[in-house]
Amino acid sequence: MYLGLDLGTSGVKAMLMDGDQKVIGSGHGALNVSRPHSGWSEQAPQDWISACEEAISGLKAQFPKELAAVKGIGLSGHMHGATLIDAEDKVLRPCILWNDTRSHQEAATLDADPRFRALTGNIVFPGFTAPKLVWVKNNEPEVFGKVAKVLLPKDYLRLWLTGEYLSDMSDSAGTSWLDTGKRAWSSDLLDATGLSERQMPGLVEGTEQAGTLRAELASKWGLGANVVVAGGAGDNAASACGMGTVAEGHAFVSLGTSGVLFAANGSYLPKPESAVHAFCHALPNTWHQMGVILSATDALNWYSGISGQSAGNLTAELGNELQAPTGVTFLPYLSGERTPHNDAAIRGAFIGLGHDSSRAVLTQAVLEGVSFAIRDSLEALKSAGTSLSRVTAIGGGSRSRYWLASIATALGIPVDVPADGDFGAAFGAARLGLIAATGADPVSVCSAPATEAVVEPVSALQDGYEAAYQRYRALYPAIKSIQH
Incomplete structure (x- = not known):
């Protein structure tokens, strides 16, 4: 048996999988996000441990024998979070999360140093880890002075699970400290932010062994000795492992809290000015590119709260047939945007509202706005x-x-719907746990699921969608001139 642990923004998922990659069951522990100021987004790392305990307890209650047979654990987690610990492994402050934009000025300063784009292959985005540490240095110097280790969120869980300070390449590529082509920390970039390599975790590939489960936890959960913990992956790379998106030309679109258009690459293809992320993949000697938008289902959930209707009810109200754009446009920049704008200050808008703009019209605009934002990522790729x-x-x-x-209609390409099953980040993490524990071939393990259905572009609406997309594109510079 193999266990995948996925630390998401809203909860921890624990998924149990057997050696044939059949999912046995899963447990869940909920999490909340603290937003003490506008643009801030934080979580207490201790809450991750509590949620992980809750998720595994749920599994143990349902599948005690299967859980006892676990030989490998894989980790996945939301990226870029700055988890700061002192020399006694005590957390110094709440973790600053991926969607926190307070360090936009620090990010711009680092990005102006040409070494960052040259070595990392990426813009220094405000959500990345390095500018957060500069913000702490500038605003909380007493905290910065006590930092013994900077850990990414899933790697704080690893510390609790194994006692090891380790991270994988895919997650570390989102810090702005990794030489992404060489898959190694850059001492120059660390020095530019007042840090050194001794404050970083050691680096491993996502498929490698990265510690063993502490005896205390193994006993508590009823597991045996020497349970291997894999290097794991950042959440998107883990999802790619779960989806079998590991070979060049394979891609997925993820509609989660954020939206991601992810493409696996056989070589390193950076182009920072496009605002495309070029990161290491979880498998050795592979890389990936992705466009990232900050509000995908988050945009629909925001509108759900405003309208007093569930997201499911809102989308059901539109029916099954895709409708032509109405002329109402939604810009989903509720917390800024990454690809292609790299703009932490921009905010969303409805444009073109009229007396006939019903709730359904606004719902349609929200879905289209996210679709057009993903089209922006396709153009950047x-x-x-x-x-x-x-x-x-x-x-x-x-x-x-x-x-x-x-x-599909916005992108102009088919969208494949996988057969029933959960092939997300927790499943990908479990696959990495299997590979690390058994030495199995990563590409063979990370196969793609069967396709249940194909959603084709609606050809009759493509001209209307193209016109609506061009209108969407024209609105960003217009509202930027007002909001900045």
Whole structure:
């Protein structure tokens, strides 16, 4: 048996899988996000441990014998979080999360240093880890002075699980400290932020062994000795392992809290000016590119709260057939945007509202706005040398066939819907746990699921969608001139 632990923004998922990759069951522990100021987003690392304990306790209650047979554990987690611990492994402050934009000025300063783009292959985004540490240095110097280790969120869980300070390449590539081509920490970039390599965790590949489960926890959960913990992956790379998106030309679109258009690459293809992320993949000697938008299902959930209707009811109200754009446009920049704008200050908008703009019209605009934001990422990937012929849909938003039809039509390529099953980050993490524990071939293990259905672009609406997309594109500079 193999266990995948996925630390998400809203909870920890623990998934149990057997040696044939059949999912046995899963447990869950909920998490909340603290937003003490505008643009801030934090979590207490101790809450991750509590949620992990809750998730595993749920598994143990249902599947005690199967849990006892676990030989390998894989880890996945939300990226970029700054988890700061002192010399006694005590947490110094709440973790600053991936969607926190307080360090936008620090990010701009680092990005102006040409070494960062040259070595990391990426813009220094405000959500990345390095500018957060500069913000702490500038605003909380007493905390900065006590930092013994900087850990990414899932690697704080690893410390609790194993006692080891280790991270994998895919997650570390999102810090702005990794030489992404060489897959090694850059002492120059660390020095530029007032840090040194001794404050970083050691680096491993996602498929490698990265510690063993502490005896205390193994006993508590009823596991045996020498349970291997894999290097694991950042959440998107872990999802790619779960989806089998590991070979060049394979891609997925993820409709989660954020939205991701992810393409696996056989070589390192950085183009920072496109705002495409070029990161190490979880498998050795592979890389990936992705466009990231900050509000995908988050945008629909925001509108759900405003309208007093559940997200499911809102999308059901649109029916099953994709509708032509109405002229109402939604910009989903609720907490800024990454690809392609790298703009932490921009905020969202509805444009074109009229007396006839019903709730359903606004729902349609929200879904289209996210679809057009993903189209922006597709255009950015094209400019970075990656062309896609189809994508596979994952994430909670992918349950809406209407939304998938909107995305297919906006992108102009088919969207594959995988057969029933959970192939997300927890499943990918469990696969990495299997590989680390058994030495199995990573590409063979990380196969793609069967396709249940294909959502094709609606050809009759493509001209209307193209016109609506061009209108969407024109609105960003217009509202930027007002908001900045």
